[in-house]
Amino acid sequence: MLSDHRDVNFIKINESEFIVTSCDSCGAIGLKKNDVVKVPYNVTGKYTARVCLMEILSIGAKPIGLTVNICNEPSPTGEEILRGIKDELKEIDYNIPITISTEKNMQTSMTALGVTAIGIVNKNDLIVNKISAGDYIYVAGIPSVGNEVIKNRKIISSTKTVIKTLGLKNIKEIIPVGSTGIRGELNKLMNSGNLKISLIENAKVDINKSAGPSTCIIIISNGRIKDEFDIPLNLIGRII
Numbered sequence: 001m002l003s004d005h006r007d008v009n010f011i012k013i014n015e016s017e018f019i020v021t022s023c024d025s026c027g028a029i030g031l032k033k034n035d036v037v038k039v040p041y042n043v044t045g046k047y048t049a050r051v052c053l054m055e056i057l058s059i060g061a062k063p064i065g066l067t068v069n070i071c072n073e074p075s076p077t078g079e080e081i082l083r084g085i086k087d088e089l090k091e092i093d094y095n096i097p098i099t100i101s102t103e104k105n106m107q108t109s110m111t112a113l114g115v116t117a118i119g120i121v122n123k124n125d126l127i128v129n130k131i132s133a134g135d136y137i138y139v140a141g142i143p144s145v146g147n148e149v150i151k152n153r154k155i156i157s158s159t160k161t162v163i164k165t166l167g168l169k170n171i172k173e174i175i176p177v178g179s180t181g182i183r184g185e186l187n188k189l190m191n192s193g194n195l196k197i198s199l200i201e202n203a204k205v206d207i208n209k210s211a212g213p214s215t216c217i218i219i220i221s222n223g224r225i226k227d228e229f230d231i232p233l234n235l236i237g238r239i240i
Contacts, residue, residue: 005128006175006188007055016123022055023116024048024213030077030111037146041077044111045084047149047213050159051176052117053088054214057162058174059128061121067099071112078102081113092159130172131193131220135239139182140165141216141231143209155231156215164229170222176214182207182236185218199237207236 003010011019026048028036049066056063068085070078082100089096141157149156157176165174177185182205186197199207205216219225220239227233 005059007178008059008061013120018061018121018123018126020056020059020061020119020121021116022052022119023114024051025115026111026113026213028110028112030072032072032077032109032111034110039147039150040084041080041111042084042087043150044113045081046088047084048113048115049085049088049117051178051214052115053092053094053159054157054162054176054217056117056119057159057166058176058217059121060125060166061119063094063096063117063119065097065099065118067116067118068101069114070100070102071114072103072108074102074104077111085115088159092163127166127171127173129193131189131195131239132172132222133239135172135220135222136224136235137186137197137199137237137239138219138221138225138233138235139177139205139207139216140219140229140233141211143177143181143206143211144215145179145210145212149212149215152215157217157231161217161229161231165217165219168221168225171219172222173218173220175218175220177211177216177218178214179210179212181209181211182216182218196240197237198240200235203234203236205232205234205236
């Protein structure tokens with residue numbers, strides 16, 4: 001029985017269904033005095049929620065709820081963070097409950113946020129542990145971190161990218177890439193599945209760079225993918 005897969009945990013409901021959870025934290029990104037990266041609070045909320053939603057969607061599950069832990073005052077920080085989260089849900093047409101907590105006792109000087117996404121999936125719909133020799137490895141989006149995320153917003157991956165990928169044929173796995181970078185995600189994949197990978201020399205994407213809040217995704221497919229994405233799509237290797 002599955003208990004976890006990458007950044008997603010599984011809770012068995014019955015013989016055919018699982019509850020799945022994924023979480024992400026964000027600190028020092030906002031408009032407060034001690035924030036390192038200065039962005040509007042709605043951006044902080046949007047991208048933190050995006051990470052969790054992408055993890056849930058990428059395994060074939062359907063999001064059914066979010067918990068949002070805002071370690072700052074309800075207004076204006078809390079309200080703006082929630083606005084960003086709701087915008088992200090609206091973009092993918094999901095109207096799901098959000099459980100919220102804010103800091104009402106202490107004054108804070110740094111933005112801090114934690115988001116958990118909850119989903120449900122039938123075991124027959126899971127997109128996990130299906131990789132085999134000969135599969136192609138692509139990357140959609142450009143790894144970006146910090147202020148680059150805003151600068152590169154038109155060329156990074158999103159929840160819409162994952163949903164589009166789910167509609168393609170012969171998809172074996174979808175891996176949202178975070179702070180460990182593309183190489184880090186591939187190393188984890190090789191170690192967990194006892195796989196070997198052949199990478200293309202001089203690939204057009206930096207596989208060592210942090211991808212921050214899932215600004216690119218690895219797509220593994222049985223056969224070539226036709227480039228119909230609105231962000232860069234690069235073939236970087238094959239499973240051997």
